[in-house]
Amino acid sequence: xxxxxxxxxxDLNLGEGTVLSIDENATPKAVVIAPTQIVAxxxxxxxxxxxxxxxxSCLTAIDNGPEVNTMEVIYNLYxxxxxxxxxxxxxxxxxxxxxDTVSHLWxxxxxxxxxxxDLFGISFNSHPxxxxxxxxxxxxxxxxxxxxxxxxxxxxxxxxxxxxxxx
Amino acid sequence: MxxxxxxxxxxxxxxxxxxxxxxxxxxxxxxMVINIGPQHPSxxxxxxxxxxxxxxxxxxxxxxxxxxxRCFEKHAESVAMNGVIPFVDRMDYVGAMxxxxxxxxxxxxxxxxxxxxPKRVEYIRVLVAELNRIASHFVAIGTYGLDIGAFTxxxxxxxxxxxxxxxLEWVSGARMLYNYIWIGGLYYDLPAGFEEKCTEFINYxxxxxxxLDEVLMNNTIFIERxxxxxxxxxxxxxNYGVTGPILRGSGLRLDYRRVDGYSVYPELDFDVPxxxxxxxxxxxxxxxxxxRVQEVKESxxxxxxxxxxxxxxxxxxxxxxxxxLVPKKIRPKAQDxxxxxxxxxxxxxxxxxxxxxxxxxxxCKARGCSFSNLSILPAISKGYMVADLIAIVGSLDxxxxxxxx
Numbered sequence: 001x002x003x004x005x006x007x008x009x010x011d012l013n014l015g016e017g018t019v020l021s022i023d024e025n026a027t028p029k030a031v032v033i034a035p036t037q038i039v040a041x042x043x044x045x046x047x048x049x050x051x052x053x054x055x056x057s058c059l060t061a062i063d064n065g066p067e068v069n070t071m072e073v074i075y076n077l078y079x080x081x082x083x084x085x086x087x088x089x090x091x092x093x094x095x096x097x098x099x100d101t102v103s104h105l106w107x108x109x110x111x112x113x114x115x116x117x118d119l120f121g122i123s124f125n126s127h128p129x130x131x132x133x134x135x136x137x138x139x140x141x142x143x144x145x146x147x148x149x150x151x152x153x154x155x156x157x158x159x160x161x162x163x164x165x166x167x
Numbered sequence: 168m169x170x171x172x173x174x175x176x177x178x179x180x181x182x183x184x185x186x187x188x189x190x191x192x193x194x195x196x197x198x199m200v201i202n203i204g205p206q207h208p209s210x211x212x213x214x215x216x217x218x219x220x221x222x223x224x225x226x227x228x229x230x231x232x233x234x235x236x237r238c239f240e241k242h243a244e245s246v247a248m249n250g251v252i253p254f255v256d257r258m259d260y261v262g263a264m265x266x267x268x269x270x271x272x273x274x275x276x277x278x279x280x281x282x283x284x285p286k287r288v289e290y291i292r293v294l295v296a297e298l299n300r301i302a303s304h305f306v307a308i309g310t311y312g313l314d315i316g317a318f319t320x321x322x323x324x325x326x327x328x329x330x331x332x333x334x335l336e337w338v339s340g341a342r343m344l345y346n347y348i349w350i351g352g353l354y355y356d357l358p359a360g361f362e363e364k365c366t367e368f369i370n371y372x373x374x375x376x377x378x379l380d381e382v383l384m385n386n387t388i389f390i391e392r393x394x395x396x397x398x399x400x401x402x403x404x405x406n407y408g409v410t411g412p413i414l415r416g417s418g419l420r421l422d423y424r425r426v427d428g429y430s431v432y433p434e435l436d437f438d439v440p441x442x443x444x445x446x447x448x449x450x451x452x453x454x455x456x457x458x459r460v461q462e463v464k465e466s467x468x469x470x471x472x473x474x475x476x477x478x479x480x481x482x483x484x485x486x487x488x489x490x491x492l493v494p495k496k497i498r499p500k501a502q503d504x505x506x507x508x509x510x511x512x513x514x515x516x517x518x519x520x521x522x523x524x525x526x527x528x529x530x531c532k533a534r535g536c537s538f539s540n541l542s543i544l545p546a547i548s549k550g551y552m553v554a555d556l557i558a559i560v561g562s563l564d565x566x567x568x569x570x571x572x
Contacts, residue, residue, distance in 0.1 A: 023503070025501065025502045025503065026502065026503040026504070027276070027502070027503070027504040027505065028505065030503065054405050054406075055405055055408065056408060057408070057505070057507065057514065057516055057534060058505060058516045058518055058532065058534040060518045060530070060532040061532075062520060062529075062530045074503070074518065076505045076516070076518065076534075080405065080419070080421055083426065085505075087503070087505065106406055106408065107403075107406045107407045107408075107542070107543075107546070108406065108407050108408030108409075108539050108542060110542065111538065111539070111542045115538075119240075131186075133232065133233060134232065134233035134236070134571055135233065136233075137186055143238075143241065144240060144241065
C-alpha cells in the first residue's frame, strides 16, 4: 500500500480531513494528523486487515524550540506480515504538550511514552504509570528540550566538574 | 584546587530518588519486597529489580533503570554526524560494529550515497559486523550459563571471544569501541593477511561450537533450569516491541537482514533459526539461547562467504581507497528518516531529523533493542520462583548502555 492508500483509508473511516497532509520528505513517508485523532487512527491502522500494523517500532518526541513553539510526537509503525511501514506525525503546542496514550494498543509505547515524558515533559493522557524512567523522580526540568539548562547542583552535588587549576 | 563534594547522606534522599512502587501498606501479609540488584554481567550496577515475593514465588517485578546517562541523544544534537559514531559504539558496547553499521547506513541514505558504496567496503562491513555478532552472542550465552551455574562454558566462549576481539583490534586499533565503519566508507582497509588469519580462526571455531552444544545446550541441568521457563507468546512479544533472537525464539522468522535486505545480505546464503520448543514450550529460555547458538553458526557461514568474496571478486587492489566516498562535508537535505538494522539483540533504529543547513542532526533518537526487550520482563516473570527470575533476566540479554542511553 502507498501512503496515498493509507490516507484514503483513514479519511474513509474517520472522516474527510483527518489526515492533514502527507510528508513526502520523510522516509518512510509520513501522514500528519491532529493529536486528538491519534488513538482513533492507531486503532484503525492496527486492527484493519489491509494495514495490520502490529509493531510500533519507535516513538520519537521532538522539541522544535521556543521560537517555533511546537513539539512533535512521531510514531514509526511496521506491519510484520504485510511488510509495510508508515510514519505518523503529530504537532503539539509547546506551552502544554499533551497527547493521548497508545499504550493500550501497543504495550511497548508504555516505556517509550514514559521516556518522552521524562526527557521532554510531554504528558500522555490516561497513561497507566506516567513516572520518570531515566532521571531521578525529583529532577527539575526536561533535559532534551532545546532551552534546557543543566542545574548547577543536584542535592548539594555539583553536576558540572570544574577544571582543576594546573598551577 | 578541587573542592570537596558537598553531599550529606540522608536516608530519605534514596527514597525520593528511586521510589519503590510497592510499600509496606500495599502488600498483603505474606508478601515482601526484595531488591534484586545487578545479576547479569552486562547490567553491572545499573538495573535494580523491585521484586514482590510471596515465599519463593514472584508476585510482581518493577524494573528501575537509569544510572549510566551517557547522553547519546544530547551528544548527537551537538556533534557533527561523523563525530557521533564513537558515541554510537558506547550504546551496545559488546556489539559496537553492528550499531556503527546501522548508523552509517542511515546517514548514507540521507545523503543519497547509500547505493554507491563499493562492494568491497560492504563485504568488509558485513564481515566485521558478523564477527561482532558472534562476540556479542558469546557474551550472552556464556554469562547466561554463569547465571544458571555453569562455569566452564563461560570460560570457553570468553576464550573464543577474545580471539574475535583481537581480530577486530587488529582491524581498527581498539578492543571494543571501534569507530571503524565511517559514513561513506571505512577508517582503513583490512590489514594485509587478515583474510588468512580470519579463515584460520573460523576453522578453529567450528569444532568449538559442536563442543558448546554438547556441554551447554544438551546439558541436563541446563535444560531443567531453562526449558518451560519464561515463555513469551509471539503476540505478546510483538506487542511489547521485542525483536531479535528473543522474538525468533518465540517462533517468528523475522530478521531484518532478510526482510529489508540491506547491505550485501541478499547476496549471502544463511538461514534464520527459530525456536520450536524442542526441550519444552516454544519461546522459553532454552529456545532463546538455542537461537543464539544457531545464529553463531549462521554468522560463521556468512563470514566464510564474505572471505571468499574478499579474496576473489572483490580482492584488495593497489588503487582501492575505502575512504573514497567519505564526504568532506556532511550536509543532508532537510528530512526525516527512520533506519533500522538487525543487531545481535534485535532491531536497532535511528530516527534522524536534519534541517539541511548544518552537519549536526536536529534530533537523533535511538530506538535501542534492549530497552524494548527489557520492558517485557514484568509481564513474563510473575508466578515463577525467584531463581527462575534470574534465568529469565539472563535470557533477555540486555545491555544497559542501550536501555539508558
